[in-house]
Amino acid sequence: MDVPSPPADAPPLVVDIDGTLTDESRAVDPRVFPVLHEWPAPVVVATGKSMPYPVALCDFVGIETVVIAENGGVVLVGRDTLRIEGDRAAADAVAAAYREAGYDLGWGEADLVNRWRETEVAVSLDSPLEPLADIAAEHGLEVVDTGFAYHVKSPAITKGTGLEAVAEELDLAPADFAAVGDSENDAATFERAGLSIAVANADETALAAAEYVTDARYADGFLEAVERIGTAR
Incomplete structure (x- = not known):
């Protein structure tokens, strides 16, 4: 074009x-x-x-x-x-609980996807969504699929x-x-x-x-x- x-x-x-x-x-x-x-x-x-x-x-x-x-x-x-x-503390709590449940954020040890984030946490699309969404809801957050990652964020x-x-x-x-x-x-x-x-x-x-x-x-x-x-x- x-x-x-x-x-x-x-x-x-x-x-x-x-x-x-x-x-x-x-x-x-x-x-x-x-x-x-x-x-x-x-x-x-x-x-x-x-x-x-x-x-x-x-x-x-x-x-x-x-x-x-x-x-x-x-x-x-x-x-x-x-x-x-946003509520980065709540998003970090979701990430910690997700890991404790046996899952991984999926970005490797350097985690360049989340290293500079200030209000949310992003999880690889290769990681399971259902437990992530359940844990996020327990913390008053939502999960949005952007096509690149699952973003754990404030619904507001x-x-x-x-x-x-x-x-x-x-x-x-x-x-x-x-x-x-x-x-x-x-x-x-x-x-x-x-x-x-x-x-x-x-x-x-x-x-x-x-x-x-x-x-x-x-x-x-x-x-x-x-x-x-x-x-x-």
Whole structure:
């Protein structure tokens, strides 16, 4: 697919990373870099990953650092406004109980997936879900399947609440944004954004919540979504 130019009157954009800006192997497609760099309105990178990942993406793309990380648990606008909400202690208790029950988080000893997390714990999709969900519920938490990992998190915190916080900091409304994503954790963003687009590889929850669904998958779907955003204005 050819790389489209962002619409001159493009709205603020909130975009997921894994499965949306990437290929099937989760490598970021380099064709998205100029699109994000040239976007004429604020770009929010919203992800289930811990904060260093989206911050690095913003830095390397050359856009202002506006980030929703850990499924809304961490919100960073610029270098001075940082909001951290969630219950990492409860998530750690869930992880400890899960291990005591004979299960493993699945990331190896270095555990680079959780090393920098501040509000939740992520568990490999190769680990059993049912006992994890049961233990999380005992601690008042939920488990969200992002397609990359099972995230043990506060049910009150979502990418949608993160978008509300970012919009407030930018003196915008959530409905001012166009949102593009692929996963269950993007549905809360879709519900608040003025325009929501799921790429074709999205899960059933995201597909049901989106206003539009692209024909193309992964980063090709994002590039198609850019064209859709232009025609929807």
